[in-house]
Amino acid sequence: MTTPATVLITGASSGIGATYAERFARRGHDLVLVARDKARLETLAERLRKDAGVAVEVLQADLTNSADLTAVETRLRVDSRIGILINNAGLAQSGSTVQQSTKAIERLIALNITAVTRLAAAVAPRFAQSGTGSIVNLDSVVGFAPEFGMTIYGATKAYVLFLSQGLNLELSPKGVYVQAVLPAATRTEIWERAGIDLNTLSEVMDVEELVDAALVGFDRRELVTIPPLHAAGRWDALDQARQGLLSDIRQAHAAERYQAQA
Secondary structure, three states: OOOOOEEEEEOOOOHHHHHHHHHHHHOOOOEEEEEOOHHHHHHHHHHHHHHHOOOEEEEEOOOOOHHHHHHHHHHHHHOOOEEEEEEOOOOOOOOOHHHOOHHHHHHHHHHHHHHHHHHHHHHHHHHHHHOOOEEEEEOOHHHHOHHHOOHHHHHHHHHHHHHHHHHHHHHHHHOOEEEEEOOOOEOOOHHHHOOOOHHHOOOOEOHHHHHHHHHHHHHHOOOEEOOOOOOHHHHHHHHHHHHHHHHOOOOOOOOHHHOOOO
8 A cells, every 4th residue: 555645734833734734634644844833833743643643744944034945945855755745835915015015025925936936846856757746836816816906915826826837737747736726715814914804804715615625626636726716617718718818929920909000
């Protein structure tokens, strides 16, 4: 019987990351839990060791810190037991773009873009060489909804969707599975940290329901999983329209509407 792959989960101390840890522990996977709050990680790890009988390692890291990020990258490159990466750590945005400080913008991009990219890129060559492995990137529906007003956050999530789709095209022929998971508002601490009152939002999904739905998509090997989207055909139509747009882009000449009239 094949031993289940070890799962490395970022942002694992609470919310979506902690719930992923619980679910994979129940499935018999050993875990490497990554987050800044070591005490909360240790508490979760001890509970999962006791309840699920799996090995759980705690790796304290602030992924906006260069040395910490490098340490997690190294672990992903060299530890052949790790066969699943859950790229979950992220920050939300409170307020409009003009209300953001330079420091806040840098931190948002460092965690939501740089860390996600570097960790996926760190593990991808090993997965491709072995012909197996999974990368799950936690995204957001805000990534295709500038109307929601979280411009920089949404832009980072649009990037994560593109990254996931591009990685899938590169890696799926080599046996590697890449999934983008796009929640809408989910009941986690990310909102409180951003100074947003969850009670002001009309509909919020419980984190357990979100992760369980994402895992249904994971088991089905979906490339894009959008748990709050009830009409699945909407996404299919959007993606087909995008591919149709590509087929109508011809590079040799500007479109007629942009050409000067004689």
